[in-house]
Amino acid sequence: MSSRSRYTWWAPYFFIAPFVLLFLVFTVYPLIYSVVMAVKQYNGLQVSVFVGLENFFNLAEDLEFRKALRNTFVFAAGSLFIQLPCSLGLAMLLNRPDIRARGFFRMIFFAPVLVGLAFVAVMFGLIFEKNTGLLNVLLHDLTAAIPLLPTWDKEFPWLQEYVMPALILAAFWMYIGFNMVYFLAALQNVSKDLIEAAMVDGANAWHRFLNVTIPAIWPVATFVFLLSFIGSMQLFELPFLLLGPGGGPDKQGLTVVMYLFDQGFNVGRFGYAGAIGWVLAMILFCFAMLQKFLARRGEA
């Protein structure tokens, strides 16, 4: 053993100590403490009563929580089954060598993600307004100009009655280019030899996509799927700013994280918020396992 290694064996521990300390204090301890909180009812942080699993039983009966869960899953479904296929389609389009100015278009589609969520919420708030909103006015004027079409109602209540489509549309605008980048990277790694071989074997474009492209991008696709799902389950800022803390009329835009935030930081029911957090964590864990399973199956 050299003199240097003899006297500096502690150096790595010394340098990793700040991270470990912060990780223990700000991640491990809160995680453990949140379990303790979930079995208590709080009034402030100084007064608490042990209630066992009552918070979880109340959660099962809580209509608002069910609504938040349903809204979150609907949004996630919109993200996964509308946004991701469109992202893939866009990536395939912008992966074609015959498209001119591909780099420019890639940048244009990616650009919305650079805009802050708060700004997007304010902007879509104006776009979706009744009577004076950009979308309603545009659709009204367009349909009024076409004789056979019924005129679009300028009072169309995007943010009153069609909250979820409005949220999915706003998120679509923002994230389609972001997910496109992942697919684009994956598509660029699809073996050209395999595609040419498939063409020689007489495979048409759809069969090549199904049997060559999809298996090749499968690991990335399942990763993007999981990432989108986690992002959707954690949806907070967009509906919070677009619709207000309550999630808009009839809580149509209330999400699980918004409900958690409301119960914890507005109502002061920290135990209940802890229980909501753990239910959300369990859902995410199950989907992470599903992603792992699907990714392995794809690789096999």
Next chain:
Amino acid sequence: MPSTPPSPNRWNPLETLSPGGWIILIIAVISTGAVLVWPIEKTEGLQLWTFARNHSEVYENILDRRNREAEQTGQPKVTVFTIDGPALNRRTLAGFWSGTPVADLIEIERSAISQYVSGPIENVGFTDLTDTIVAEGLDQKINPPSFSPWTSRGRIFGLPHDVHPVLLCYRADLVEQAGIDVNQIETWDDFAEVLRPLIADLDGDGKPDRYLLNSWYTAQGELEALLLQAGGGTFDSDGDLLVASEANAKVLAQFVAWTLGPDRIAIDAPDFSASGNQLKIEGKVVAQIMPDWLAGIWKSDMPQLGGKLKLMPLPAWEPGGRRTSVRGGTMIGIPKATEDFDAAWAVAKDLYLSPKLAKEMFQTSNIISPVMELWDEPYYAEPDPFFSDQPSGSLFIEQAPHVPFRSSNPFHVAAMNRISEAATTLYGEASEGAIVPLDQIDADALLPRAQELLKVAEKRVLKEMSRNVFLRKELGITPDGERIGEAVE
């Protein structure tokens, strides 16, 4: 004698770490030391937190003089901080819940008070001012209904800043042009009937775009004002739930019927939004349910409407009924953690009872003072050019003693949310023709369903109350959400 070469095993401190390692260590030590010895800036005297910029501007004017005098007398100075409403609430609640520092005086908005009184009465973070207020006779000096939003279970936790009576504001230019006499209007039914000729299709697309009232089934503020006007609301002064009351059902049915079918008179022109203001400026809104503070906002945000508007008492729900309501409100509270209660209480009184504040609040924000002896001040009776030279102050003051009781029950917000959900469900069902065909929608047709929905809403509130282990006994609720006895507000 030749010197002995250094032993290869001898410890050389400089070799312990690489140069990069030493630099990181030195920076870490210096920055840690700097953070430890960095002086924490202390604000001298008392701190006052407010969420309203228009309040803080007036307070600073008044407190400047007080602070100059304080320098000579050795009294604590007061510093005003304007903090965004939600941030102020979060910071204050966090302070109360965890014991972190808060200001000595804090202004709280009406919609947030339930959060502060959601636990046992002894755990409320604000000082109970009841005995002090009574001992000093302030309960006689200040408009009595103004205390109700800040009173929980019989204890007062703040000094009221305002009264916020509500009037009806209407487009006098349009009404007079149509030759309509608003003196014919006594009830909401009269309002719809008399002003109906003003509903108009201004852009010629075959659909009306000017309506009589700025109101929508989603507008919780207007709904609450109308419920209170009719004698409904969330809880009565004894703490009993009013959610499923007949008054609430009647208002809810009418409120939704205004937005649908052949009797539609309402338009959605939200306050505090550019699009809502645009609709008002374009003359697509004939009338507005108008608290005094909103009149001030209209003056600053829509000066184009100056001289085109007039005020009148709200139409009543029944002939001879209440012609006003109440919306919004602010109190000043003193946290229990303050180190100098007497000084904070003196500042609260100096501000809120000050004739100068009353005058400036009216002149800058149209807000009338809750201090009854100031209601005869001449500035309230001056002609207001914005309201076609009507004396807007006097008109609001006339209604001030009649503003309804407002509950600050810990479950007030939950109850109001359940009523709003009932309104949304009722609207949804009615607009789909699930209650009666669309062309037959009116308040009478919607009333039975409104009653059913409010009963369901009340049960949900009771269930929510039963889940609070700290309060359910105090509020007279069993763990199954049943009432067990007389509750106390």
